Amino acid sequence: MVHSTTALTLFTAAALLSSTGVTAHLPGRDGLAARHAHVPAHKKAASAVADAARSLIPDLEKIRRGADDILARSSVASGSKQKTKRRVKKRKNTCVPQVGFNVTNPTSPGSSSSAWATSTATATATATQSDSQSKIGNEHIATGSATSTAWSSASSAAQSSSVPNQQYNSLWNLEETWSGNSFFDHWDFWNHNDPTHGVVNYVDAGTAWNEGLVSINDKGNAIMKVDTTQWISGNRKSVRLHGKLVFTGGLVLMDAVHMPVGCATWPAWWQNGPNWPIGGEIDILEGVNNFKINQVSVHTDNGCTMPDNQKHTGYLTTGNFDNRNCASYATSNQGCGVRDADQTAYGDGFNNIGGGVYAMKWDKYGINVWWFNRNNIPADITAEQPMPDQWGLPMANFPSTQCDPYKYFYDNINIFTSTLCGDWAGGIWNYADAGETETCAQKTGYASCEDYVRNNGDKFQNAYWEVAYVKYFNSTTEL
Template sequence: MKSLQASIFCLLYVAVCRVLAIYMPVREYAGTSFFDRWDFYGFYDNTTWGNVTYQDRANATSKQLAYINGAGNAIIKVDNTTNIAPAILVYRNSIRLTSQDTYDVGSLIIIDALHIPYGCSVWPSFWTLGAGKEWPLAGEIDHMGNNQVALHSTPGCFQAQGVIQSGHTIEGDCSTDRGCIVGEAKPNSFGSGFAQAGGGVFALQMDVAGIFTWFFSRSDIPDDIKNANSSGPVDTSKWGMPSSTYPATACNITQFFGPQQLILLTTLCGVWAGEPGNYAQTCQGNCVADNIIGPGSPKYDNAFWEIQYIRTYLVDSQVQALPAASSASDIPSSTSTITTPPSSTAQGSDSSAPDASSTGNVRPSSWAVPRGIPRIEFLMTVVGVGALVLI
């Protein structure tokens, strides 16, 4: 049945069939080595102005915010043990990871997660950002963002009209502040529903013919992905209709999107989760006063990622090693494996001020709640496609 759906899809939209292909594995982030090729962004949230302090590798480990659990899965969480006292500006500790590898057109990215952070004030994100250039000169791909996918680019990139996709188009111009957005139509792709369904798989393919994303709930994961391992290929022609489709007929992919770094984070409040219109859709009260301040549990007990793996692939003919990314926005860190499971020891109360041991955490004295923000990155992305950058 799934093969028939794929065949019908190809007949309806020939351009897409150009990218339905076999991909060979290049990198797996999983198990005890999951964190080895990521930089911890030991800084404040300088993109969406959330009420978080992103921890460096040492603090993330000692505070048990990033570790490998007994099942061998990566846990990446928001601090839920600290009782934060009221203050003019308050921040709760969280994690932002940036991949040391970069991925260009021709890549495929798959993430298998059992749990994605959710709750009032919580905004998780898995996305990609063009490396080495000022935003958005090398593009941005937001995948897994509050039931939406979005591309960001310089002027001239659009989502073509009448595309074949299961999601619904919200915005077609990729150069707007919001980007060109497609809403995910499948259930259980976010929040508590995602966790209750046992999680699922997100995939992103970036090809010269276009950018395409898929979401599969746990019970709907194609056998091609379900039966794959870290050394075997996958065939996107067996996956059926994409959740979002951005064909190159309206956006020259190689012109607007350069090599991408993967970014995974959880922020709190700020200009997305804390925006009154967004916050009021599912929560009551004030984002900061009723969530950030006070004890972290039970409010942030579900604000964690549990990831089985992230796998990256290239079209068979393109598998090769390239230089790793060099990004001034990331603070270098060691690549020691983090395998410490959580203990029951709670942290003492504090105001979640920047850690003295992390020099990058000191905020400018002029920093204030967002007003006239020079640049806001929409969230949630996974990239796909291109020559992977490995060392």
């Protein structure tokens, strides 16, 4: 990918404006004019006309991240300079065995007692790349030595003592647990302008604590809310968290009891690379308004596509572009999305059963996402000895056959967002989608999402996250 000097100058100026609180809008849909600054003027004009025409057509499946989206992705890296990365070896552009979970965290935030433990494991290869596509959930042992670095802490030891004593043949070691009173110690509060143009102001940690937007409840779960002041003239205060752990590959579990719901809401638990779309984006739990089902998506640099034989319980979403092309720029950020008919996986259905656990496995065979509702969480997850090979088909499967998971995805962080309206939730205000029986315009009586948000603070009492934990596991078999 080639960037001109002009393009870099535009992005630098935009980033500086963003850091001072001024929203910087790059010309052209999805902020791509800077990327293509070297294109002749007459071609720019023709492209702008085509983009303008396309923007008038509502994409019910994939109205997504907004014109300033690339600024937000880039700021993940620029806003997290304290996160230095530790690598075992430089990766090639092929699916070779990798360390399943490379973590960077020089200290253990929130732990009263902790120590580094380093272990080395060697295993013999018995599986091939083709095997992985017939056994999506199976663990495959890779040849070579795997070096993993794990935290052992007083808090995690106490938690482990309460799980069943049954032993499982798990190929995953617990690296970190973010839960309880130290949960928020593991996150940066991102307080820049919302890149998806939502009616929110993301606040810093001090403001969030002082105004009750974050807390730990009596169950030890983390709460993240939006402001519920009845009438506001501008934007509602909200919280966006960026994890302090930078990782490549591995298994991540998130247990949530409640998620934001209702018209105008756009909650997401996702992960992102250092220079979007380079490094990739994986949306694990995401939707808008009164969606009944979850949408799992991946967004990448050019070159990542999905085959016709994905093995999952979900189905590919449709849009204005090829739904098997995951490249963000080539698809106006549509990417590759998968939905599942399970209505306990999102929204009211999720909250009515007390939520459950989302699991994201990222290894050399691809990226897979599972959902387990509160009544069906596998015992091996509860025992902190996960065995994905026993979980059956995932909700969403993005195999490595046409998309190297270590070329298109690396150095990710986890992110929680709670925006309101914006490009997706506001963009389909007049459309019913993903199991909705009526539009939000019909349901609320408001023609504008923004007007609804500014005049109905009481309607956002349920626009909150309640998270029990986020856990990171390292593969013992990939180098």
